[in-house]
Amino acid sequence: MSAFTRRELLIAGSAALAAPLVSAQERRFDPQPGAWRSFETTTRVEVQNAKGATRVWLPLPSVDSDYQKPLEDRWTASSTEVRLVADPKDGTKMLVAEFAAGTTPVVELTSRFQTRSRAHDWSRKAGAADDADVLKRWLAPSDLMPVDGIVRDTAQTATKGAQSDVDKVRALYDWVVTNTYREPKVRGCGVGDIKAMLETGNLGGKCGDINALFVGLCRAVGVPARDVYGIRLVPSAFGYRELGGNPAKLQGAQHCRAEVFLKEHGWVAMDPADVGKVMRLETGEWIKDPAHPVVAPVRKALFGGWEGNWLAYNTAHDVVLPGASGGKLGFFMYPQAENTNGRYDALAPDDFKYTITARELAA
Amino acid sequence: MPRMASSVIDRSTRRAWLRGAMGMSFAVFATAHAQLGYDVQPWVGATPPLRLDDLDGRPLDLASLAGKAVLLNFWASWCEPCRAEMPSLERLARRREADGLLVLAVNFKESVPTVRRFLERTPLAFPVVLDRDGAAAKDWQVRVFPSTVLIDRTGRARGVVRGEMDWEGDAADALLRPLLETRTRI
Numbered sequence: 001m002s003a004f005t006r007r008e009l010l011i012a013g014s015a016a017l018a019a020p021l022v023s024a025q026e027r028r029f030d031p032q033p034g035a036w037r038s039f040e041t042t043t044r045v046e047v048q049n050a051k052g053a054t055r056v057w058l059p060l061p062s063v064d065s066d067y068q069k070p071l072e073d074r075w076t077a078s079s080t081e082v083r084l085v086a087d088p089k090d091g092t093k094m095l096v097a098e099f100a101a102g103t104t105p106v107v108e109l110t111s112r113f114q115t116r117s118r119a120h121d122w123s124r125k126a127g128a129a130d131d132a133d134v135l136k137r138w139l140a141p142s143d144l145m146p147v148d149g150i151v152r153d154t155a156q157t158a159t160k161g162a163q164s165d166v167d168k169v170r171a172l173y174d175w176v177v178t179n180t181y182r183e184p185k186v187r188g189c190g191v192g193d194i195k196a197m198l199e200t201g202n203l204g205g206k207c208g209d210i211n212a213l214f215v216g217l218c219r220a221v222g223v224p225a226r227d228v229y230g231i232r233l234v235p236s237a238f239g240y241r242e243l244g245g246n247p248a249k250l251q252g253a254q255h256c257r258a259e260v261f262l263k264e265h266g267w268v269a270m271d272p273a274d275v276g277k278v279m280r281l282e283t284g285e286w287i288k289d290p291a292h293p294v295v296a297p298v299r300k301a302l303f304g305g306w307e308g309n310w311l312a313y314n315t316a317h318d319v320v321l322p323g324a325s326g327g328k329l330g331f332f333m334y335p336q337a338e339n340t341n342g343r344y345d346a347l348a349p350d351d352f353k354y355t356i357t358a359r360e361l362a363a
Numbered sequence: 364m365p366r367m368a369s370s371v372i373d374r375s376t377r378r379a380w381l382r383g384a385m386g387m388s389f390a391v392f393a394t395a396h397a398q399l400g401y402d403v404q405p406w407v408g409a410t411p412p413l414r415l416d417d418l419d420g421r422p423l424d425l426a427s428l429a430g431k432a433v434l435l436n437f438w439a440s441w442c443e444p445c446r447a448e449m450p451s452l453e454r455l456a457r458r459r460e461a462d463g464l465l466v467l468a469v470n471f472k473e474s475v476p477t478v479r480r481f482l483e484r485t486p487l488a489f490p491v492v493l494d495r496d497g498a499a500a501k502d503w504q505v506r507v508f509p510s511t512v513l514i515d516r517t518g519r520a521r522g523v524v525r526g527e528m529d530w531e532g533d534a535a536d537a538l539l540r541p542l543l544e545t546r547t548r549i
Contacts, residue, residue, distance in 0.1 A: 049476060186526035187400035188507040189442040191471075196506030200402070200525060327496055 029238045029297040031117035031307040033067070038361040039233055040112045041250070041311060045335055045354040047105040052340035053098065054105045057321045059332050060084065060093040061113045063228065063312035067269075069114040077107040085322060092316040092332065096323065105337070112361070113311065115233075118269040120304035128266035130224075135261060138224035142317040144192045144330045145212055147220040154198055155220040165223050169260050169270070172221075173303055176214045176272040177279075177290050192330055210273035211258040224261040225270075229333035230312040231255065233358040237307070240298065242277045244309055250356040254333045257306060259315075271302040311358075400444075401526030403538065406512070410520040411502040415492035418475055418482075423467070423492050426518060431465045432542035433514040437494075437505045439471040440481040444527035445509040449485060452511075455530040456489045462543055463516065465489070471508060472497050515542045 047054050061070040073095070075082060081098040099105035141147045158175040162168040184202035192209050194216045196202075211227055218225035232245030232253040245253035258270040278298050279287045290299050319332040326338055335354045413425035413435070425433065436452060438445035456466040466489040470478050478491065494500055503512060511524045521542065528535060 184400070186402055186507060187444045187447075188509060188526040189439070189444060190507055193506040200507050202507065202526075 027239075027294050027297055029236075029240060029243075029301050029307075030119075031238075031301060031305055032119050033116050033308075035363065036069070036114040036116050037308055038071075038112065038114050038363065039311065039358055040110060040361055041231070041233070041356060041358045042108060042110050043335060043354065043356045044108040045106065045337065047099070047337050047339070048353050050099065050101075050103070050105050050339055052101045054337060054339040055321075055323055056095075056097045056099070056105060056107055057324070057332075057336040058095040058097075058107070058109050059229075059313040059334075060095060060109075061111050061311055062086075062091055062093040062314040062316075063230075065312075067116055067118050067308065068312050071112040071114065073109065073111045075107060075109045078103055078105060079107075082107065087316070087319075090314075090316055092314040092319065094321075094332070096321075098323070111311075115308040115311065117308040118305045119301065120265065120268050122265075122304060125264040126266070128262070128264060130261060130266070135224045138226050138261060139219050139222065141216075141219070142330070143328070144194065145216045145219070145317070146193075146195050147216055150195055150198045151216050152220040155217040158217065159221050165260075165262050166265070168221050168223055169218060169262065170303070172214060172217045173270060173272045174290075175217070176210060177275045177299060180210050180213065180273070180276050210276055211256050211271065214270065214272050215258050218260055226259055226315045227317075227331065228257045228259055228312050228315050229254075229331050230257065230310050231333065231356065232310050234309045234360060236309060240278060240282060242282045243274055243298070243307065245358070247358040247360075250358055251354060253356070255310065256331070256333065257310070257312070268304055269302075269306050270304070271306050274306075275299045275302055399528075399534075401524055401528045404523050404525065406520040406522050410514070410518065411499075413469070413499060413503075415469065415494055415499060417490060417492050418479060423490060425467070425514075428465060428467070429518045430516055431463050432516050432539070433518075434464065434466045435503070435512040435514060435520075436466060436468045437471060437500055437503070437508055437510045437512075438468055439473060439508050440477060441473075442508040446485070448509055448527045448530065449487065451528075451530040453488055455535065458531075459539070459543075464539065464543060467492065469494050469499060471500055471505075513538060513542055515544075 043058055045056055045058070047056065060073050061068065064070055073084060075095060077097050079097055079099045083096055084093060085096055086093045095107070095109055097105070097107045155172065159168040159171045162171045184200065186200035186202050188200060188202055190196045190200070190202060190209065192212055194209070194213045197209060197213055215225040215227050231250055232255050233250070234247050235241070235244035256273070258272070259267045260270055261267050275290065275295065275298055279290065279295050282294060287295055290296070313333050316332055317330065319329040321329065321336060324338055329336070414422055416422050425435070434452070440446070452466055456464070468487065468489060468491045470491055470493050472495060473493070475493070478493065482491065507525045509527060511528070512520050513522045513524065514520050522538070524538070
């Protein structure tokens with residue numbers, strides 16, 4: 001009779017197999033702007049319980065830059081009243097579909113685009129300029145992002161002693177990484193208002209909050225900054241489960257990144273929220289030390305870069321949806337729909353019945 | 364006055380101060396609750412109006428509830444701490460109704476079908492009204508859910524509890540006592 005039960009042998013065996021995969025020493029996260037990758041996303045919306053006329057709005061890839069190139073948007077719908085519009089103010093593109101009463105609203109949007117990773121070369125300094133009005137825009141407060149009061153106080157304290165804008169941003173990035181996943185003082189849910197997040201010490205809001213907090217703090221000390229709203233597409237090539245998406249089911253994979261404008265570097269990628277996500281969720285334990293071997297490479301690379309397995313929809317705040325009776329959106333990275341009952345809850349995809357999938361296209 | 368131990372003087376001074384404060388200041392509770400997942404803020408400024416429709420489209424005006432103490436609970440079905448405190452809020456409402464306490468739940472920006480579905484799963488013994496566009500939450504400066512505004516019998520807001528709370532515990536009792544005082548103050 002064996003000294004071990006079959007169960008014990010199986011457990012020992014699987015532990016041995018698992019060990020190399022979670023070895024802290026081998027974690028690497030080093031996205032580099034190499035070849036362009038081509039993707040296609042498909043967003044399919046079927047509105048349940050449509051009462052009366054229904055409107056649907058879908059975000060389109062609107063960011064055209066050195067890290068992303070929108071290619072083409074196509075759609076099919078159970079209505080002919082479908083159009084692609086661009087906001088004259090900031091170029092934010094969206095699909096707007098209107099369905100008459102008595103029809104079952106269905107719309108399927110396919111977007112093709114190219115992305116690549118970002119990794120800023122900090123040694124390369126060039127006097128970067130952007131339009132003064134543009135920069136003013138990215139210093140201004142928005143509805144969910146006040147930059148006075150506790151926001152300014154927190155930012156000033158965190159950046160004490162910092163001289164250059166790069167130093168300030170580094171201080172704020174580190175502050176967000178170390179502070180945003182501490183235990184909240186108040187057990188509650190925010191709606192993304194960064195003042196409430198700071199007042200209650202509850203920094204894990206509904207969505208897009210941590211980077212919104214980072215952006216607000218930067219603006220409060222005079223560094224132009226913006227959120228970039230988008231969605232993850234495929235798993236990370238570096239094996240970090242929390243930094244990728246499941247292409248078969250991307251509803252819920254929406255993620256907002258950030259950018260800061262630095263005088264000698266231009267617009268630079270930032271994503272302290274994803275550093276926090278790795279700390280909180282990547283392993284079985286909540287890692288509190290940003291220098292931990294699993295966290296350190298991510299913390300380094302997301303200061304100035306990010307991986308190109310993510311689509312940037314837009315950088316829009318306080319978005320007006322054409323034809324909507326509901327109010328402005330703080331941000332637009334989820335499908336939206338409205339009927340005579342009012343606006344659907346964009347964060348409950350089963351009620352709203354939408355799916356988002358992606359596939360990578362051959363080069 | 365005979366000499367007394369300083370601690371006795373302090374205690375009686377403190378009691379006198381609390382009686383005098385009589386619900387005007389909730390600061391005494393603030394630090395005590397810091398570890399428990401909620402905080403209590405005194406209400407500053409005027410009490411906003413509130414007039415919102417219930418699920419059947421009937422308007423409910425807070426002003427019509429004068430004479431009762433009201434717990435104005437701002438919540439959303441997607442908010443886990445809101446859902447977690449509902450049972451204790453519900454039991455409190457039933458237990459203290461006879462004392463003149465009313466709970467009024469204000470749902471934040473969800474559709475009628477969504478709220479109906481939630482109430483089918485979790486029936487509530489108190490009225491629910493809908494803040495469809497978030498204007499009421501804005502007027503009442505609510506940015507965290509759940510938030511529960513403590514309103515006395517004269518219709519004046521005295522404080523707000525932010526975060527999930529055990530409404531059947533001693534701490535809740537202490538917060539409710541000043542609201543339920545039959546002696547109303549101008």
